[in-house]
Amino acid sequence: MNGADVLCDVLLANDVNICFANPGTSEMHFVAALDRRPEMRCVLGLFEGVVTGAADGYARMTNRPAVTLLHTGPGLANGLANLHNARRARVPVINVVGDHASYHLALDAPLTADIESLAAPMSNWVRRIEGPDDVARATQAAIHASLSPPGIATLILPADAAWGEARPPASAVIDRPAPSATRxxxxxxxxxxxxxxxxxxxxxxxxxxxxxxxxxxxxxxxxxxxxxxxxxxxxxxxxxxxxxxxxxxxxxxxxxxxxxxxxxxxxxxxxxxxxxxxxxxxxxxxxxxxxxxxxxxxxxxxxxxxxxxxxxxxxLGIKSSQAVPQARTVPAEGRPSGALTEDAVAVIVAQKLPDNAIVCDEGITSARRFFSLSEQSAPHDFMMNTGGAIGIGIPLSIGAAIACPDRKVLNLQADGSGMYTVQGLWTQARENLDIITIIFANRTYAVLHGEMRNVGVQTIGENARRMLDLDNPLLDWVSMARGLGVEAARARTCEEFTGLLDHALARHGPFLIEATI
Amino acid sequence: MNGADVLCDVLLANDVNICFANPGTSEMHFVAALDRRPEMRCVLGLFEGVVTGAADGYARMTNRPAVTLLHTGPGLANGLANLHNARRARVPVINVVGDHASYHLALDAPLTADIESLAAPMSNWVRRIEGPDDVARATQAAIHASLSPPGIATLILPADAAWGEARPPASAVIDRPAPSATRxxxxxxxxxxxxxxxxxxxxxxxxxxxxxxxxxxxxxxxxxxxxxxxxxxxxxxxxxxxxxxxxxxxxxxxxxxxxxxxxxxxxxxxxxxxxxxxxxxxxxxxxxxxxxxxxxxxxxxxxxxxxxxxxxxxxLGIKSSQAVPQARTVPAEGRPSGALTEDAVAVIVAQKLPDNAIVCDEGITSARRFFSLSEQSAPHDFMMNTGGAIGIGIPLSIGAAIACPDRKVLNLQADGSGMYTVQGLWTQARENLDIITIIFANRTYAVLHGEMRNVGVQTIGENARRMLDLDNPLLDWVSMARGLGVEAARARTCEEFTGLLDHALARHGPFLIEATI
CATH class of the missing domain: 3.40.50.1220 (TPP-binding domain)
Structure with a gap:
């Protein structure tokens, strides 16, 4: 067996069995090894930000690492923004970054880049595999690093370490780190x-x-x-x-x-x-x-x-039978009607949230009331963008849906942020994931309009408007989603939105609602 | 005036007057300064890979730097893959990366990242502005670094350097570096x-x-x-x-x-x-x-x-009147007909290429015959992906079209690579750029199938197929393009393709042809 086979086997032996991937030539031996291990579920993202954001979502729901497969320095670079979010969420992720064969680096071929320098800011642990015989040890160390304390472990896999003949480890399973004792x-x-x-x-x-x-x-x-x-x-x-x-x-x-x-x-x-x-x-x-x-x-x-x-x-001398407070009363919002607004979307979603749903909130300014409105919704899991690198909502939903296939995932998604990793809709379709994406189509980076006011600019001119508004041309999310294989429809009124949400909740598989607000 | 104003003025004084931008909160003072300088053309990209790839295309056609405006570490990270290509193309680019106010970094707020470590691998020069009074000097140094020898200069702009009161420089214009003498x-x-x-x-x-x-x-x-x-x-x-x-x-x-x-x-x-x-x-x-x-x-x-x-x-004693060889004869290809193939697309485009066109070739395997076929086409400029980081074709076309508004730009685009920066189509629509995008829709990472064979894998199984093929669901480029505001149509036969290309050549503005091959 070769190094790539050993890498797969060590991952699988330690229950790392989801691989979010976007491979390239230097990873072909690893792809071939994965092909020999059908028990590893390989999920393709058409852009690496989808890959890393999905690994984040998977880890948040399971507290287990998925492996990402990334192609050399630029492939890693494309995944860094969502790794930044994952690092700020402090979840376990194992990145496998393919690189040139070790002896090829000195030639400075076009794809050569300093992977260590790129990886360091968004990783808690980085290691370059030294050769085929180092694969098992390095992979075990990466799994351990990702779990203790949970963090981002980046393993650089030179092509010759992947294709070289390697011995399987005597014992592939690592001792999992236990939580530190309280002090x-x-x-x-x-x-x-x-x-x-x-x-x-x-x-x-x-x-x-x-x-x-x-x-x-x-x-x-x-x-x-x-x-x-x-x-x-x-x-x-x-x-x-x-x-x-x-x-x-x-x-x-x-x-x-x-x-x-x-x-x-x-x-x-x-x-x-x-x-x-x-x-x-x-x-x-x-x-x-x-x-x-x-x-x-x-x-x-x-x-x-x-x-x-x-x-x-x-x-503190409090009994374990101490009663907990009643939930604060959330004001009844009634049934919104008429022209759709961002708050109406939040109200309707909070009212209709199904039991045990997972909410991925990257609504930025548009979903700001959802958190309080949903305090009395059906029990659910809630996740947000943790690091401020926008473009996580769509990928995060993918990871959550793969982690929890029996639960409904709702992604509250700002339009500007959603555009960053729109490619993820295709992965939702390919994997038939049970995700409802709700686009708050306000056609602007609304948060930045607020921040312009915060820096004292009251009147916004042409140059600023051209950098803050998404209104010319309008983004047609229904067309984009259909182009990526996801069923989609547009809602302009509360009634339309309610109907579409009911429809999406009643079916299985990805659905996108463009909420025109 | 504040530091951001000085930054704008120094750029403009040195003929840096195109700003490809995707700003965030920490850059609001710079955005406000740009707003006061309508002579700076600000072009929004909905993802930073669009921003940096466009700067590359602009520089290749003009040998002048554009400025990119990127938001903190993650924003830079999103732009790195195309900066990698620009660095390999050895063109001048000036990145302005906004960062937190200097005193805020110690708090490790969520967006904090090691920008220097991220920038170094894809930059020839990196400098953090030390304060408002350093803005002029640092900006001049960045312009100089980008031009001598052409390269990627990354300037980190802390928010407090942008908002702090600053003095304009006595002389904003730098001495431009001359080419080194021959030896x-x-x-x-x-x-x-x-x-x-x-x-x-x-x-x-x-x-x-x-x-x-x-x-x-x-x-x-x-x-x-x-x-x-x-x-x-x-x-x-x-x-x-x-x-x-x-x-x-x-x-x-x-x-x-x-x-x-x-x-x-x-x-x-x-x-x-x-x-x-x-x-x-x-x-x-x-x-x-x-x-x-x-x-x-x-x-x-x-x-x-x-x-x-x-x-x-x-x-070598050769006269300056020495005759140059006749062009090699390119075999006549006739007029392709029937079902569309990748070679037929290449033949038709080579035959119909208008005078003085600019070709951005990211066709990867699909356009491999275009280069030889177009040797006897009308005179044109030709550019490719230089660094192997895919996703440059759409942005490169943007930069070329902005650099040369009177010329037709043709982007030969592989589908897998095109998905990386598909957001750029929106910028093409917003700026009404004269770009024809031709998607080679082969629904696979064809190059990787070849590389799998090169590593000795003859039969491809389910896991590998799931990482190499884009066929389930099919990408509908016509829907995606329309969703992004670009007129588009699909060609399945040579006759349809010829008709669409004629139509696109006869009009001004972006048009996308999905060539189903």
Whole structure:
């Protein structure tokens, strides 16, 4: 067997059995090896941003790495933006980046590029395979690195390491890293600070602390001691909906975020970093807590966050039978009618969200009310763009749908962002994934119009308009989706939108609704 | 005025007046500054690969840099693949990459990334602006770096350098670098080697040596002393067609390349590096000349290549009145009819190519006969993918059309590669660019099927087929193009294709033909 066969076998032995791929010539031996392993599911993306974003979505839903197959430096480069998001979501991904045969690099052939330099900013771990006999060891190290703590592992596979004769490892299965133990001192310090700041303390949850079981415990602490619950602005993954404890998402606009956190004197981080402003603005702070606020880490990402919350609850003397608060009442919105608006779309989707759905929200400005509106929707999993690199919604949905084939995936998608990885619709069709894509067709980078006002520009001229608006020509998402093999239709009124959403929910397979707002 | 204003003014003062852009929040002050400078033409791309590929096309036709406007690390990352191609084409480009305010970086906000590490592999020059007062100096240095020798200059613009108060420079206009002088010793050595290897010597031209005037001189040398003329496999830019001297393009398949160069004992490089295999294959060499071949550089990229050829001609004692050879006779292909094939498309386009057209060839396997077929076409400029990062054809056409608004641009486009930057069709529509895109719709990565055979796989199974074929579902390019605002139609027969091409040639503005082959 050759190195490529060993690579496949080590991945499969460790339950890495999804390969999101866009291969090239230097990966042909790996493709041939995959062809000999039908138990590896290979999913083609017509652009690498689709490949890496899908691996992110898969990992968020399973906490398991998929492997991406990328072609040399430029192929990796095309996938970097969504790897950036995956790294910020802190999920496991294993990138296999094919490269020239080792001895070919010195010739500086046209495709040669410094893969290590490209990979480093978006990877937690990078390694170049040294030869056929290094494949097994390096692959095992990559799997381990992706899982401990979850992160982006990039493995560079020279063509001669793939095609060279290689021995299979004596033992292909690695010892999986266990979550780090919680730290008693951190638990006690957090408990002490919370006790002293009654009514002015908060927990900030993310990662596994934002899943339903852990949120329930956070909710008990909140109820017993009047502790506020927050989540990050950009939610990597949260389980929410009726019956679940709902943290307050820290607002994106900096003034609103400062206001929400103004009354907090103790902020306890549960798997989260300290919240900061997404961007800097002249004369405004970057930190969002006030200068006197005490910020403590209860547990870091990679630790057992649910266990840490349990220990905190116990340390605070709260019973495990503590009742959690009733959900906040969400105002009834009635049944929207007439011309479609972005808020009407959010209301209708929140009302009709099916049980156990997965929502991938890259609605940017258009879906801003969806999060609060869906607090009382049917229980669902919720994911967002975590790193600010736009173009993740369509790929993220692919990964989620492959991870959870029996669940409905809804992608709330801004039009400008959606254009970045529109190619992913084809993969949705090819794999017949159960995804409803809802395009908020506002024909503009609306967020940037807001940011222009934030920098003090009130009147927008021709040059700026030409960089911020998508209105000439109009993007026809129905045509694009059909061109990519996805059934699609346009809604201009609430009634049309409701009808199309009902239709899409009742069937299986990808469907796109262009919501003209 | 602020730093962003200074940046604009320095660019404009140095005739950098095209900005291919996809901005984000951190660039809002730069967008506002551009808005105050209507003499800067801002062209929006809906994905950064469109932006950088367009800058490449513009530079190839003008030898002048355009500026690209990219949003932080992920925005740059999205543009890297086509910057890789531009770097391999050795053209001038100035990237302005917006970043967080300098003091915001320490907070590691979600969009923070190591821009320098990302930029380095695809840039010849990288500099981070140190503050508002550094903007003028840094911008001048970037322009200079892009021109001397032509290359990719990446300028990182922190938001606070853009918004901070800045002084305009005393003198905004830089001294433009002159081409390096030719080296007499290199001329004499080349002449001596050519004289000794009569019938076994060759010139390899690229860059300005592949433009019509320089080729004429190379043709004189070729005619007088039986010197072969070669161009690289991947042609960055060549002026060709009837009446022009036509070098032989070194073939892409390694065995064919070895055969073509087997009889060459002296290879004189004129602005080109030594030719090497695009990829390594087990048991085959990477260098394409034989081991006994003497390889000499007459002049390097950045030197005055036409002048170097003149000096070589003079050194060889060839008169400036030396006649150049008649063009090789291209076999008459007649008028193709019936079912459309890739070769029929190439024949029809070569026959109908209008005078002074610009051809952007990313047809990969499908257009392989076009180059020889078009040797006797009307005079035209010809450009290819230089770095092997696919997805350049559509953007390259944009840049060429903006550089040369009075000329017809024809983009021969493979379907798989075209999908990488399909978003560019929208920019073609928005700017009403005179581009005919011809999609070779073979519904497969045909080149990879060939490469699978090259690695010894004769029978392709389900997993490989799922990574190499684009046939399920079929890509409907007509729908996609219309969705992006470009008029489009499908041709299944030679007669339909001819009719559509005639129609597209007779009108102005973008048109796409899906050639079903």
């Amino acid at each position: 008693g001192e951190a638990i006690r310090s957090a408990a002490e600070a919370i006790r002293k700041a009654r009514g002015r303390a908060a927990l900030l949850v993310r990662g596994t602390a934002a899943l339903a079981d852990a949120l329930e415990i956070a909710g008990q602490i909140s109820a017993a001691l009047d502790v506020r619950l927050f989540s990050e602005v950009q939610v990597a993954h949260m389980q929410r909906g009726i019956g679940r404890v709902a943290p307050t998402r820290i607002p994106y606009p900096i003034d609103a975020a400062l206001e929400v956190l103004a009354g907090i004197d103790v902020l306890v981080l549960v798997g989260a970093p300290e919240p900061v402003a997404f961007f800097a603005y002249p004369g405004k702070p970057g930190r969002l807590v006030h200068n006197g606020c005490q910020v403590l880490a209860l547990a870091a990402h990679g630790e057992d966050l649910k266990r840490a919350l349990e220990e905190l609850r116990d340390e | 007499g010793e290199a001329i004499r050595s080349a002449a001596e080697a050519i004289r000794k290897a009569r019938g076994r010597a060759a010139l390899l031209v690229r860059g300005t040596a592949a433009l019509a005037d320089a080729l004429e001189i190379a043709g004189q040398i070729s005619a007088a002393l039986d010197v072969r003329l070669f161009s690289e496999v991947q042609v960055a830019h060549m002026q060709r067609g009837i009446g022009r001297v036509a070098p032989t393009r070194i073939p892409y398949p390694i065995d064919a390349a070895l055969e073509v160069l087997a009889g060459i004992d002296v290879l004189v490089l004129v602005g080109a590096p030594e030719p090497v295999a695009f990829f390594a294959y087990p048991g085959k060499p990477g260098r394409l000349v034989h081991n006994g071949c003497q390889v000499l550089a007459l002049a390097a990229h950045g030197e005055d290549l036409k002048r170097a050829l003149e000096e070589l001609r003079d050194e």
